[in-house]
Amino acid sequence: MVLFRKLNSKMGFLRQAGRVAWAYRATLIIILVPTLASPLLAQHSGPAKGGWVVIVMAAYWITEALPLAVTSLLPMILFPLLGILDMDDVTRNYFKDTVVLFFGSMVMAVTIEERNVHKRIALGTLLIMGSKPRWLMLGFMISTAFLSMWISNTATTAMMVPIAHAIVIQIIKDRKMLKSSKPSLMVTGVKSDLDDQIDERIYGDDPGITFANWFFFMLPATIISLFICWVWLQSYFLDRSCFVWFRDCNCCKEQSEDGKAAHDLIRREYKALGGVTFGEFATLVHFAFLIILWLFRKSSFIPNFDGWTQLFLVPEYINDATVAMIIAISLFIFPSRMPWIFRKMFGKTDPGEEPGPMHPLLTWKTAQLKIPWNIVLLLGGGFALANGCEESGLSDWLADKFSALSGIPSWSLVFILTIVLCIFTEFTSNVATTTIFLPICAALAESLCVNPLYLMIPVTLACTYAYMLPAATPPNAIVFSFETVSIPDMVKAGALLNVVGILMANLLINSMGQVVYDVFTYPSWAPDDKCGV
Template identity: 40%
Template sequence: MATCWQGLWAYRFYLIVLFLPIFLLPLPILVPTKEAYCAYAIILMALFWCVEALPLAVTALLPIVLFPMMGIMDASEASIEYLKDTNILFIGGLLVAIAVEHWNLHKRIALRVLLIIGVRPALLMLGFMLVTAFLSMWISNTATTAMMVPIANAVLDQLHKAPRDKDVEEGSDNPTFELQEPNPQKEVTKLDNGQVHPIPLHPLEPMTQKNEEQHRFSQGMSLCVCYSASIGGIATLTGTTPNLVLQGQVNALYSGNGNVVNFASWFGFAFPAMIILLALAWLWLQFLFLGFNFRKNFGIGGQAREQDQAAFQVIQKEHKQLGPMTFAEKAVTVLFVLLVILWFTREPGFFPGWGNVAFANEKGESLVSDGTVAIFIGIILFIVPSKIPGLTQDPEKPGKLKAPLALLNWKTVNEKMPWNIVFLLGGGFALAKGSEKSGLSKWLGAKLTPLQQVSPPAIVFILCLLVATFTECTSNVATTTLFLPILASMAEAICLHPLYVMLPCTLAASLAFMLPVATPPNAIVFSFGGLKVSDMARAGFLLNIVGVLVIMLAINSWSYPIFNLHTFPSWASRNTSALCFVNTTMPSP
C-alpha cells in the first residue's frame, strides 16, 4: 500500500495535468457561454500555476490553444499578446543588467559602498541593505542576492573569528568571494526564474561554534540581504517582473490611458515607499537580532576590535583585487546612466519630455516608449568594444590581428536571459485580453458592485493583505497576472480609479518575506544555513504587515497627484456605466 501511495506521489504532476482539466469540464459544459469558457481557462491556469504541475512559462502558453478553440479570440490575436511593448522593455532592461553583471560592475559598487559605511554591526547591516536594494533596482533580485550573500558570509567569518585565528588565516584567499565563476567545487541552484546561480559550499558556521549573539547577528545579516533585494525591486518599473505585469495589463485593458504608468511615474510612486520600507525593515531586523544596545550596535565610544579591522581588510582586499576600472566598466556605466536619464526625461508628465518634443504624433503623444529606449541602449552594448579601440594579436591564430570583443555578445545574453518570463508576461496579457473579449470582465464587475458601500481604503487594505498572503505560496508574477484583471473590473464596477486598486496590490505581490519558497532570494539565503523556517516567518510576518501599511500610506498620499487619482478617468470607461461620470470626484481616502 505504501509503495502505491509513493508511486502516485511520484506521478502527482502527471495526474494533475491529466485529470484537472477533466474535473473542471462541468463549468463550460453546464454554462455554455464565452464568459464560462474564459473562466475555465483562467481557473485551470491558476491551479497549474499554484501547484506548478507544469513550468510556469508552459502554463502561460495555454491561451494560444484554449482561446481559439473556445471562440474567444482567433490565434493571431492571442499570439500577438506575447510580444508587446512591455515584453520589449523587459528584454531591453535585462540586456543592460546582464552587461552590468557580466563586467562585475555590481560587485565594485557593492564593495565600494561597504568600505564607506564601515563594519560596525548596525552600520554593516545598513550598508548591505542599501547596496542590495540599489542593485536590485536595476538587475535581477536573484543575481543580486547570489552575489551579496557570499560577501556577507566572508565578512561575518572575519567578525566572528577569534583573534588568535587571524594570523593563521592571514594572507589566505577567501573562497566565498569566488562569485559566479565556473568551479566544480560549487553547487548550483536552479531558481524559479530559470536562472542558475552558484551557491558556494561555505554555509554559515553552526551555532556550536558561535555564541548566541554572533549566531543571531548572522541570521539578521542573512535576512537583511534577501529582504532588501525584494524591497529594492519595487522601486523601478524594471526592478521586478510584477511591476511590468501591471504596466502591460493597464495598457492591454485601457488602450487610451496615455501611457499613465511609465518609468518616471512609477519611480515617483514606488521609490519613496521603498525607502520608507527599507528603513523600517532595518530598524525591525536591528531590534530583532541586535537588541536595543544602540551604543554597541553603532560602535559609539569604543575602539575598533581586531575582528572589525580584519573584516574591513577583507572588503578592502577584495576591492583592491578588482583593480582600476576597465574601459568596459566605464563604458557600461556611461550607457547605464544614459539609459536612466532617457527613461526619466522621455515623458515625465510635469514638463514636456524629449519624446513629446522630438518624436510625437499629431496629438503630441510620444511615439517612442521606455522599451524603445531600453532596446536602443541594448543594441549599443553589442556595438561598443570592451577595450579601447585598437588591434591585438589573436591567441588562436599567431600573426593575425584581432579586434576586441563587444561589451555584450549573444552567447552571454542567451545564457543569462530568463526567456521564460517573456512567455509568462505574455500569458498574463493574453488572459487579460481574453477576459475583456469574452465579457468575463464585465460580468465580474456587475457581481462586485455591492463593494461600493465599503470604504475604498478598507478595500485596498484587505486586498493588499490577501495578495501578500497569496504571494508567499505562489510566484509573484502569477499572483499579479491573476489578480490585476479582476481588480480592474472591480474598480470599474464601483467607480474607483483602477490604479487606486492595482498599484498597491502590485507592490504587495513583492512582500514575500515569510517563507524560503516564497521568492528566490529567500531560497538562496536559506540554503546557506543558520536559519530556520520559524526564524524567517517570525521576522517576515511583521514586515509583511509593515509593508502593507507603507503601501497604504503611498497610495493615499503622494500617488494622488502623480496618477491623478482624484477623479475617475475617461480612459477607464471600458465597461462602466455613465453614473461614474456624474460625480467624477474620487472618494476621500
C-alpha cells in the same frame, strides 16, 4: 486484535496511496483540474469558457504542475479551440511593448553582471559605510536595494549573500570561535528569478505609468521601508539597545576590533577587481544614459520641459521600451576594449598587436545563456489571459458580480486585498499571483467605478512581500541555503516586514497615488458604460 490488524492494514494502504499520489501529484493536477472544471464548458457561454481557462491556468501556475512558462503557452491552444480569440489575436499579446521593455532592461542587467559592475558598486558601498555591524548592515541593504532596482533579485542576492557570509565567517575566525579556510565568494547553480518581473499594465500605456513617475512614486516608500527594515533587523539580530542612535550597542563595542577584519576582507575583494576597465566604464555610461533617457522622456516634473521626445516627429510613438532597445542594441555594438587605433595613439597597445575585430560589451551568445527567456512567455501569457477574459465576457461577468461590494469603502477593500495577497504570495510565485489577480482587481475596480490603479498598484506591491519562508521566492532560498538563519528566524523577522509592507502599500496609494496618478478620480481610459465618465 483482528479489528486492529484490519485497521492497521487500511491505514497502511492509505499511506501507500498517499505516497503514490504525492509522487504523481503534478500529473494528477494536470488531469483532474480541467476535468473537474469541465461543467463550465457544458454551459456554452463565453464567460464560462473564459472562467474555465482561468481556473486551469491559475491551478497550474500556483502548483507549478507545469513550468510557469509552459502554462503561459496554453492560451495559444485554448482560446482558439474554444472560439474566444483567433490565433493571430492571441499571439499579439506575446510581444507587446512591455515584453520589449523587459528584454531591453535584461540586456542592460546582463551586461552589468558580465562586466562585474554590480560587484564593484556593492563592495565600494561597503567600504564607504564602515566596518561596525550596524553600518555594515546598512551598507549591504543600500547596495542590495540599489542593485535589485536594475538586475534581478536572485542575481543580486546570489552575489551579496556570499560576501556577507564571508565577512561573518572572517569575524568569527578572528575571535577564534571557528577555524576554517577562507570562504568562497561564489555561488553557482542559481536559477533565474521569475518573481522580479511584475507588470500591472492591462490597459496598455493609457494610464500613463512611465519609468519616471513610477520612480518618484516609489522612492519615498522605498527609503522609509529600508530605514524601518534596518532598525528592525538591528534590534532582532544584533542588540535591543541598537534602537539608541547616538551610542554604540553592546555588540558593536564587542566587535570594534573584529570590524577591522571585516573591512580588510572587503578591501581585499575590492582590490582583487583591479582598476576600472574600459568595458566597465562603457557599461556604466550606458547605464547612466538609460536612466537619464527614462527619467526625461516625459518630464512633467520640470516646468516648461515636455521631455526629449519632443525633438522627434511623432513624440507619442516613443515610450520606455524604445529607450530600452536603443541602449540594448548599442551594448551589442559598443566595443568592450578601447579600439586599437586609439590605444595605438596613446601607446597602450601590446607588443606586436595588430588591429582586429573587437568583442562588444555583450555578445549574443552570452545574452542567450543569461536572459531569462521564460519570463517573455510568462508576460505574454498573462497579457493573453487578460485579453481572453475581456473578449469572452468574463471580465464583464465578474464586474457585475463584484457590484455587490459597492457598499464597502474602497480603502478598506484595498487593505483586505493587500493582506490576503501578502499571505498568498508566501506560498506561490509572485509573478503567478500577480498575473492571476490583477485582471480580477481591474474588473472589481470597474464594477465599483473606482480608478483601477487604486486597487491594482497596492495589490502588485503586496504580491512582492514574500519575506517569511524560504520557498516564497528564490532570494529567500539562497539565504536559507547557507544554514545560518533558521525558518523561525525568517518567519519572525519577515512577519513584521510584511506588516510594514502592507501598511506602506496602503499609505502610499492614498498619498503619493493621488499626487502622481490621481487615483481618486475614475479615469477616461477605463470602461465608462456604468460610471458615466
